[in-house]
Amino acid sequence: MSNDQTPNVPAERDRREAVREKAQQVKARQARMRMLRRSAIGVGAIAVVAVGAVAVTYALSSNGSRSQALPSAASDDGFLVSSATGIADPLATQTVDGDSSALAAGATPTPDVATTPTPSPTTTAAPVDIRVYVDYLSTEAREFQVANAEQLSKWVDEDAATLTYYPVAMLTSKSNGTKYSLRAAGASACVATHASDRFFAFNHELLTNQPAVDSEGYSDQQLADMAQGAGVSDVDTVRSCIEDETYTGWAKAATDRAIKSLPDTKGLALTTLPTVLVNGTPYVGHMDDPKEFAQFVLTIDSNAYYSTATPTPTPTPTATPAG
Numbered sequence: 001m002s003n004d005q006t007p008n009v010p011a012e013r014d015r016r017e018a019v020r021e022k023a024q025q026v027k028a029r030q031a032r033m034r035m036l037r038r039s040a041i042g043v044g045a046i047a048v049v050a051v052g053a054v055a056v057t058y059a060l061s062s063n064g065s066r067s068q069a070l071p072s073a074a075s076d077d078g079f080l081v082s083s084a085t086g087i088a089d090p091l092a093t094q095t096v097d098g099d100s101s102a103l104a105a106g107a108t109p110t111p112d113v114a115t116t117p118t119p120s121p122t123t124t125a126a127p128v129d130i131r132v133y134v135d136y137l138s139t140e141a142r143e144f145q146v147a148n149a150e151q152l153s154k155w156v157d158e159d160a161a162t163l164t165y166y167p168v169a170m171l172t173s174k175s176n177g178t179k180y181s182l183r184a185a186g187a188s189a190c191v192a193t194h195a196s197d198r199f200f201a202f203n204h205e206l207l208t209n210q211p212a213v214d215s216e217g218y219s220d221q222q223l224a225d226m227a228q229g230a231g232v233s234d235v236d237t238v239r240s241c242i243e244d245e246t247y248t249g250w251a252k253a254a255t256d257r258a259i260k261s262l263p264d265t266k267g268l269a270l271t272t273l274p275t276v277l278v279n280g281t282p283y284v285g286h287m288d289d290p291k292e293f294a295q296f297v298l299t300i301d302s303n304a305y306y307s308t309a310t311p312t313p314t315p316t317p318t319a320t321p322a323g
Helices: 006-067 139-157 180-194 196-208 220-229 235-243 248-260 290-308
Strands: 093-096 099-102 128-134 161-167 275-278
Touching: 128 139, 128 290, 139 161, 139 196, 139 290, 161 180, 161 196, 161 248, 180 196, 180 220, 180 235, 180 248, 196 220, 220 235, 275 290
Parallel strands: 128 161
Antiparallel strands: 093 099, 128 275
């Protein structure tokens, strides 16, 4: 019997080649799968980045458009009162032992001391310029409005004074995270822009029916309701402006500007609330004393009158001819 195995050698070689070819095919398939996975991951990452970029761009553009919305009625961030009619009784609320409380509807408050009419500025010079910086959450701003609304209204209607309010938001953090001061300032800008004749009434409503410090304050919907109650004519436009918080970005920027410098004041900045300027001079008296404020206004007005009055010319003596 022969032991020659030569005929089996090609078969063994073919088997090894087949195994090697199969391994190469598997390796190539695995390589292709890895490439596909990498491509899919890359495309997914690009898609995520693209979606993120779109979201960031949208957020920035939305914030940018809001921050760029400027109330057309504003002049140096203030709103000139064009009509001071239609406000509620300035004594509709009162302060008792330091606590503010609204009187019952229809109730007539009895003042502790009989009030006497306060005189109006009466010079023939330009009307006295009164500017009031208010935060709608400031208790002293409320006191000033309650005490002086009646005579301010009278002076404006008589053209004895120009009255400008500057809404600011220094107490934004005092409303449990709702940013009430900021939203109220933006709401006042909405009314001043779209219903300027009702601005004084709405401003008065915000101050005299002021929410408590460290409360959530009014919602945007409630602010819009208050504007409607103040008698705005274009209700839908004003409501949309308030509920969309169109001017909150402007209100924040206006507050930042006031804290740095007040216009036409030779370097004064907003540090206290309210800040009341009469012809550029700060009023430092009691905010709840209308007589004291009226006397301050008359004093400033008199000073302005005498500083601008034309002096009476002195007659020139006639020379006597020599005899």
